[in-house]
Structures are given as C-alpha cells and as structure tokens.
Amino acid sequence: MTDTTPKAPERAPAQPPPDAPLPAPAPRGARVRRGLTPWLFLLVPLAFLITFTYAPIVNMLAYSFTDWDGLSPELHYTGIGNYTELFTRPDLFEVFWVSGYYLAASVVQIAVALYFATILSFDVRFRNLFKGVLFFPYLINGVAIGFVFLYFFQDGGTLDSVLALFGVHSGHAWLGTPVSANVSLAGVSVWRYTGLNFVLFLGAIQSIPGELYEAAELDGAGRWQQFRHIIAPGIRPVLSLSVILSVSGSLSVFEIPYVMTGGATGTETFVIQTVKLAFQFNKTGLASAAAVVLLLIILLVTWIQRRLVPDDKVDLV
C-alpha cells in the first residue's frame, strides 16, 4: 500500500491526454494547488498510519530501553539492559522451534493453494462455488476459528466423530502432546490461510494472457506442460511474496495457539511468550525489547530471502 498509493495520485494530474496540445504553464497559484492536492488526499490515511503504526513503534522502541512495568509512573532508563538480558537467556529463543511446525505447514499450504488455483483457473464446473469455499475460512475472525477448532479437537468432538464414521476409534488426545498439539494447530493455520494464498495465485494466473494457453494447446502442450512453462514462471513474483509472508508469519504466530491452548503443552510461540512477559510478569520493558528483536529477525530473514531469490522481471512473451 505504501509503495503504490502515494505515486498514483501524483502522476495522474500531471499526465495530459496523449493527443491534446500542451497546455500553457499554469499560473503559480494553480501550480501550488495542483502540487498540494495529492497531499490533501493523503492527509487522513497518513494521519492514521502515523498515529496507529509509527507512533506506537517509536513508543515501543523507547520502552525497550526502560524497566517499565506497564503501569507505574516510575520508569528508569536501563540502557541496553533488556537486550543484554534477552541475548543471555537462550531459553527465550527456544520457542522458535515451534515455528518450524508452522513453516512446514506453510509449504503444504502453498502447494495446496497452488494446486487449486491452477485447477480452478481452467474451465471447471462450479468453479465460482469452489473459489468461495476455499476463500471463506480466511474471512472468519481468528478468535472464532480458535473456538471452533477447540470443539473440533475435543475428546469425542467433531474430528473424533468424523473418524468414527470411517471406523477409526483412536481416542487420541489431539492437543495432548507437544508434537500432536503443534501439528493440530499448524493444521488449523493451513485451513485458515490457504484461501489467501489461493486468491493471490488465482489472480496472478488469470493475469496471464489467454492467447498463450491457446498457442500452447495448438503446439500440443498438456496441462502439466502449460503449468510448468506458462503458469509457474508467470506467477513467480506472487509465489515469492507468498513465501516471504509464510516465513514471517511462521515466526510470529499468535492468535490460533493463544486462543486454543494459551501456549500450554509446548505450543508457546515467541509472540505468546512476549505477551506473557508484558502482561503476566509486568516486564513491559523486556517485552518491548523482545518485540523489537522479533522485528529485526523478520527483517533479516526477509532480506536474506530477497538476496537468495531476487525478484527479477518476468517476460512470458
């Protein structure tokens, strides 16, 4: 959003219709007004952006250098004390292993989304219905999803009942052990976010010109070959975006495990741990530092990823 919106309105008034004669230079007042117009349009969104995004981040940065407990009027400047504490306590970073489950799940998620996006981009019966069905979970509030799946995984709940229909009576406690709980939660995450990836892929696939498929069919290319040589290269930028979103998402999982298990049974993620530091143990300073570190880690991971897989221009034709 920040990349595109500021440019578009700026450019629009400056471009004269292609075949109109060049207008005489406008008087000074008009030019100032013209320069000002886009900023007037931007005023409200920018004000929101600064108030609700940048100001809190600056605040958080400031808190991370203090020992504030979140309430007391007294707070002391502690320098980099919080950061030293963070990096001398390796146990605080062990929770990142949990992100591994979500990372693995996001591979599945991207594969599934890509599969359905490809199939539904061809002429299939009820394709609009299926599009809706796939995208629907993404529209549901995350907290509601947490509660729904709590019933789903209950002993004798939906999952057990469905399995029983097929004659499987496992009696397995789905959230009972760390491995099982994390796999279950990661599964919920796949269910929720596949729709988003699916829509991104579908949009990218549909922006590929139709003639290419026709030409390919004339040349005798099958579906797999069309996917391999037209679709896959055509959606590469969106694919790499999805991977970035998945990686950073896996590092900062919060809603689903927080609502469903509260971080119990080895499902605690870095963000849950940070929230607990801030709101259970009243170490707002340390928690702010942890949040800053998470931000830096995500920036770093994204940067490395962009270096490894540069986002070069795609030219199908």
Added chain:
Amino acid sequence: MSRRTVLAIAAGAALVLTACTGTGAASKGADAKAPDDPAKVSGTIKVLTQRTDLVQDGTMKKYAAAFNRTYPKVKVEFEALTNYEADVKIRMNTENYGDVLMIPGVVKKSDYPRFFASLGTRAERAEKYRFTDFTTVDGKVYGQSPIGVAPGFVYNKKVWREAGVTKWPTTPAEFLSDLKAIKSRTDAVPYYTNFAAQWPLTSWTFVNGSVGCDTGATTKLAEGDPWAKGSDLRVGDTLLYDIVHQGLAEKDPTTTNWELSKPRLAKGKIATQWLGTWAVVQFRDAAKKAGANPDDIGFMPFPAQVDGKFCAVVGPDYNQAVNVHSKHKEAARAWIDWFTDKSGYDRDNLAISPLKSAPLPDVLKPYEEQGVKLIELDDTEGARVKAIDDQSEVGINKPDYRQDLVDLARGARKGSLDSFLAGLSGKWTEARKTLGS
C-alpha cells in the same frame, strides 16, 4: 511488497505491546471521606467491575436501586470489563478509570496512594472489617473487598457417598485413595483439572497457609523456598501431580470446558474440583438448571490436619477502591461502604462477609460442625512475594507452571517431579537474591 509485510507485522506487534504513555505524576494522598448526611451526597459515579454476568442480568441495577433509597442523589453507572485485569491496566495510564474500581493485581502496593483515595486508617477500619492489611500502605487503607473467600474442594456428595467415602480425607494419601475408590466404584471422573480454562489451576496456590495452618505463610514465601520439603506449595503441587499421574483426572485436560464442568459436576459425572467458596453458588445454580439436586454440591477443605484439625484460609476477593482522580469521592465512598456493609452481595454469593461481626455463611456450616479452623494470612510481605514472582517469571498466581506440572504428570513433558520443583525453587531463590532481601 516485502516492506509492506514487515510494516504490517510491526504494526501488529506494536498494537499488542504498547500502552499509552499517560504516566504523568498523580496527586498523591487524597482521602475519600464517608459523607455525614446521605441525603446531601450527589453526583454520578461510574463503577468498574469484572462481573459482566451481574451487569448483563440486571443484578447490579437492583443493587443501585437499593442504594438510591439511602442516597437518593447519587447516580450509579456500571461498566463491566470482560478482560478486567488487562483493560483496567491500560486505562489506569490515564486519569479516567471510573470512580470506583477493583484494584487490579498489577498495581504495586506502594503505588496505591498514587491511584486510589484512602478509606481511613488501618487502626479504625480493622475493628470492623476483615482483610484490611491487604491494602494498607503506611497505616492507611486503600481498598475493601466486599466478600471473603476460602479455597476448598467443590465435590458431589452423592458420588463420594456411592464410592463409600463418608468422612473428609485428612491426608493427601487418603484423598488419593478416595479418588481411586470413586474411579473404581462409580462412572464419575474423580477429579477435573479445568486445564484449558487456565485460571482454575491457579487456585492451587491458595493451599498456601491451609496445609500448615500458619498465618505467616506469605512471609515464608518471601523469605524461604516455597517448594522446600514439606512446605505448603510443595504438598499442594505434589497432590495435583499425583492425581493426574495416577490417572484420576479427566482423560484429555487440554480441551476442558469450564462452563460445561459445572452441570457435569452437579449431575455426578465429575466428582471433585479444587476451587473456592465463591464457586459453590455457581455450581448450585448449574445443578438447578440441569435438574440435579443443588444440595449434592458439597465443599471440603484441603486434606491436611494440624493437631487433629483442618485449616482453611479466608482471603479477600478483588478489593474495591476509590479513584484518586474522582470528582465525587464522597459518593464513591458511600457506594463502597454501602456495598460492603448493607448490599447483601456477600449473602447473595454465599460468601464470607467482610464484616468481622457477621456469622459464617451456610456453605461453611459443615466447616463449623467439623471444627475447621479459619485463619487469615498476614499480608505484610505480599508486595515482596509479588515482586519475586514477577522477577522469577515463575508465576505462582499464573496458570503456566501448573499447566507444565499437569503435562509432566501425564507424560506430555519430560522430567521428574523433583527436578521440576527444584527448577522452580532455583528461579525463585535467584530472583529473591537479585531483588535483595
């Protein structure tokens, strides 16, 4: 595009973690005096409460109407907060946090004078009220709990009888063998942890004082090792471990449901839960709704005796206080006094009255018959225990460590009970040293 992702995440993280910075210096040391003439007090006061249920079903309005019979010119408004602790904490960064509120756990005792108006000196209030030293700073009292609660096991009498148990167990070992009898002779789940709801597990900390019948139990936490051999918390935690370890708790603790646990206990599908006197009224209501007999809901003390007698700790619930910035302190004070002394809130909740002169509620009649000794803990070191608890990140009043304990007991976590408790001791002792004692 990647920048957008990062910004979105940063915004999310920032939203979660930032509170506003209204930490300006507050006026220190105001008094909320009781009005002399009830007819003259006026103003609109806002009462913040955690009892969303009572605000929704109109019970609080009824209290306000009764209050208006004595104080006709005071208008009382209620604001119920679902997530009370977290919401109030953020609002207390401003001056606008109601006229009357419950003191949230996050406020340091030494900060009470900054946030709340004093209700009077400890010397004068202690004659009439219980629990005064829980909110006393420098001889002045800043809050008053409208009810007193005692921890204990809520149990289904019928199920326990069917299992052949008629006497309250007197030792943890006896308690365990009773639960085993329930398991083998009835269909009930002997014990329900309420693991997923989290907070019910924290009530296991209230065994502190009940086991050793010691009014100085809180001071012991501040000065010693809470998990030393034979100490109260260790006895309690070991019992919880054994219950789960020996398969006497529900099959899948991770998906428990607090609301459903009430009718299930009432109907005899669950035999026992460790909660408190405050829970009895809710379970009796659930029994009525489920068509079960409310009289089957019983209440028993922790299975430990000193000199042949059980012991139960009576403690305050949330303490009500007057906002130091309130413009109608007299009216606010009038509400607290009336709510504490005359509203009948304690009786409605089958709770212990905050007035020293009042008789015990019906729920505790069996306690009187059995000669259970009721004690109050000395809270002089309460603030230090809280500081050590936060610093060590053990969280004796938080669910996490007991969830880990239950996971350990049912084999979802590696390690032995001894090393687990030793780990807690280590963290606690280290934090105590860091804070300097």
